[in-house]
Amino acid sequence: MLLNNNKKERLYMKNIDNNRIYSKYNILDELDNELRKQGFAGSTNIPKIVFLTAITRMFADPVSLVVMGTSGGGKTYAIESGLQFIPSEAIESIAGMSEKALPYLTGISLKNRILYLGEASGMSDGNGRAFLRQLMTEGKLDYLTVQKTSNGMKGEKLPTVEGPISFMMATTANHIHHEDQSRMLTLNIEEDHEKIRQALRNQANGLSKSTVALDLAPWHDLHDYICENKKKIIIPYAERIVDLLPINNFKIQRDFPKVLSLIKACALVHFNKREEDNNGNIIADQSDYQEIHNLLNKPLSEGLDSSVREGVRNVVLAVTDIYKKGANIDGVSHSKLSEHMGMDRSVVGRNIHAAISQGYLTNNNPGQGREAKVAIGDRKLPEGNALPLPYEVFLPAQDHASPITW
Known part of the structure; x- marks a missing residue:
């Protein structure tokens, strides 16, 4: 998505070096600090993942996600807590969608934007989900239809709906259609008594999104700067991760690109703290994998049946x-x-x-x-990990069982 002239002017008027978020060593830690000011209770992993997922909207293959949990468990709150750090013009928020809304969409561009559906029940079944899957997978949606004319019925192709998109939604269901779920990161809201008690304490002390307004301008400026100054990210240890991944579940083939995209997003938001190669490409380092491992290992392990929520x-x-x-x-x-x-x-x-x-x-x-x-039941509770531990990935090359070229 190209920045409009007003945003460009705002960026060039403000020196990015003076941005208080840009200067932080770990931006995700700062995001956690900001959320605590608003009384966010429990782990901030989901808002962090939402924030990084939103950054991937600029990539050729953006990440999409679904947050699952009980009614009133904080699914929507967690998503929107992460999305507040992204400018509103990057997000198309909807309450519902009819079956053929997407192929007939006009006047709204979804290209490199976030499509956010607050509750999965607002999405139609049948072809509506198939259209969404095509947009998530192919990065565009083409649709042939029949129109009634004065000369009878005529087949025609509707204008292409351009993507790619990052799609986000919440649901109270334990699972959604497997074709949808396989294309998305699945995150589960934690069910913790102490989290609920802490959330109530924070409310009693007047800490909430509605009462504590954060200074989000530096976050939005940083986002705009990253969008305007697109950089390629290199992950020098990507093949080493592959060597250590469990391959007993075919879903890993769709999950692994999401892992790489989020590592790249993490490196991108910390671009001023990362080295560059001779071509100006940002090099993702060990701390980027450490962050993504901490955020994704548990949900990915649950999705691959290596673990259980x-x-x-x-x-x-x-x-x-x-x-x-x-x-x-x-x-x-x-x-x-x-x-x-x-x-x-x-x-x-x-x-x-x-x-x-x-x-x-x-x-x-x-x-x-x-x-x-x-x-x-007959099935035993699994005890495993989807992602290799960081120390395994970054062992010296001579210690690898199967040495590879980094």
Whole structure:
């Protein structure tokens, strides 16, 4: 997306060297500091990922993401907390979308922009999702239709909807259509009692997005500067990551480019702290991989079945604990499990459903309107990592089992 004249003038009038965000050693740490001023409770990983994902909108293959969690769990809040650091003109925010809205879209450019849908329920099923998938995958949308004319029906091609786009949305579902989910990073809102208590404390102290206005101009100026001064990023250790990736799940083929894109985004926002090669390309360093590993290893491990999200794990462990204490052979009821865990029934129910669908639990009392009675399933809880540890990636070349050229 090209900057308009007003933004160009703003950039050239302001010396980027005087930008307080530009001068920070770790911009993601500063983003965390800013969010704490607004009372953000718990991990700030999702807003950080949202921020970096938004930066990838300028790439040929931008990253898209979906945030999953219970109703009222903070999904939308987490996304919008990250998006506030991006200028509003880079974002097309919508509440819903009809089935053929995208192919008939006129008057709005989506090219290299963020398309943000606050709730997945606002998106139509069927072809609407297929159109969105094409826009995310191909970077454009072409559509043939039939128009009624004075000479009868006539087939014609609608104007191409130009991308690429970075698509973001939230949902209360445990999963979405697998073709959609495979194209997106899947992030889960943490279910933590202390996080809820801290959020309430912050509200009691008047800390919230609505009461604490951040100075976002330096963030937006930095974003505009990066957009205007496009740089190529080199990841010299990309092949080493490949050598260490688990390849027992085909989804890694779609997840790995997202990892590389976010490493590049991290290096790009820290461009003044990174070395350049002789061609002026920014070189991503070890700290960029460390940041992305910290942010993505857990959600990617859950998506690749190398791990399981915390809520599901806790439900399975709770059922195991109850059985060890002498549970009824018929299974552990939803009510008893909620009481044992001290958690809301809706939260526990959502995790029970996910655990059953993934094979970690079985329901001994199936049927609509019946209370679930769960028992331990055949599948064991996994313990693994999708991304190699940073120290493994950056071992001296002579220590590699299979030496490669860096």
